[in-house]
Amino acid sequence: EADIYQTPRYLVIGTGKKITLECSQTMGHDKMYWYQQDPGMELHLIHYSYGVNSTEKGDLSSESTVSRIRTEHFPLTLESARPSHTSQYLCASSEALQLAGGNEQYFGPGTRLTVT
Amino acid sequence: KNQVEQSPQSLIILEGKNCTLQCNYTVSPFSNLRWYKQDTGRGPVSLTIMTFSENTKSNGRYTATLDADTKQSSLHITASQLSDSASYICVVSDRGSTLGRLYFGRGTQLTVWP
Numbered sequence: 197e198a199d200i201y202q203t204p205r206y207l208v209i210g211t212g213k214k215i216t217l218e219c220s221q222t223m224g225h226d227k228m229y230w231y232q233q234d235p236g237m238e239l240h241l242i243h244y245s246y247g248v249n250s251t252e253k254g255d256l257s258s259e260s261t262v263s264r265i266r267t268e269h270f271p272l273t274l275e276s277a278r279p280s281h282t283s284q285y286l287c288a289s290s291e292a293l294q295l296a297g298g299n300e301q302y303f304g305p306g307t308r309l310t311v312t
Numbered sequence: 313k314n315q316v317e318q319s320p321q322s323l324i325i326l327e328g329k330n331c332t333l334q335c336n337y338t339v340s341p342f343s344n345l346r347w348y349k350q351d352t353g354r355g356p357v358s359l360t361i362m363t364f365s366e367n368t369k370s371n372g373r374y375t376a377t378l379d380a381d382t383k384q385s386s387l388h389i390t391a392s393q394l395s396d397s398a399s400y401i402c403v404v405s406d407r408g409s410t411l412g413r414l415y416f417g418r419g420t421q422l423t424v425w426p
Contacts, residue, residue: 200355238316238401238416239356286355300346301414303355 199223202287202304209277210312217272217307219287228270229301231286232256239286245270277311284308314339318402318417326425329392333420335385335402343407347376347387350399350419359387359400392424 200221209215221228226247231239231254241254245264259281260274270289274281288301316337325331337345344363348356360369360376362385369376373390389396399419406413 205353236321236418236421238418239414241414288355300358300361303357305355306353308353 200289200302200304202307204307206308208310211278213277215274215277217285219270219304220268221289225289225291227290229288230262230272233284233286279311282309282311314415316402316404316415316417318420320420322421324423325392327392327394330390333387333400335417337383337404339404339406339415341407343405345378345385346403348401348403350401356401394424394426397422397424
């Protein structure tokens, strides 16, 4: 079992609210990622980080923002939630060194967000 | 365009039976291919990983194959158990980025009935 945690696991919130999804890992991994996943669909990368003070946007455009002040912590924030943000959000981490076989990404359990 | 296609989309089998899931990809340059298992409401967990030179890899009752020439992979599950009910996701990594970009299939939803 990977040591990567997400809170809350489930969140139902009204339109216009500000929310922060928490992600923490205790493996000392430098690289961290946020994915968005809708039912029956593939995971889409929305943010990633190479390390502290590094944040980049992923393939899927997202109105969310992220920060990386500490190695182990990679929170995602939505300033004003909308029903279109309803989805599952998965956090992942991997080692910095790029191995020949590629580095495995370890996933957290996810946060199921519903915006009403 | 880098893509990963999986079939079937969903599958129902009886406990104890075998099944095979398929994955076709167009990711280039290819680095490795992983099969992940994702239980409902959980994050994906890696089952197997194969690089270009490997054509088969086993993990207990799970056996993955890779044909890098035809860009196809399969995941064979032997003697299925109720706990095998989950989504199985094929994930391909490219060699062209320092990020180790992953390309995900939509998964095959497997249901095992008693």
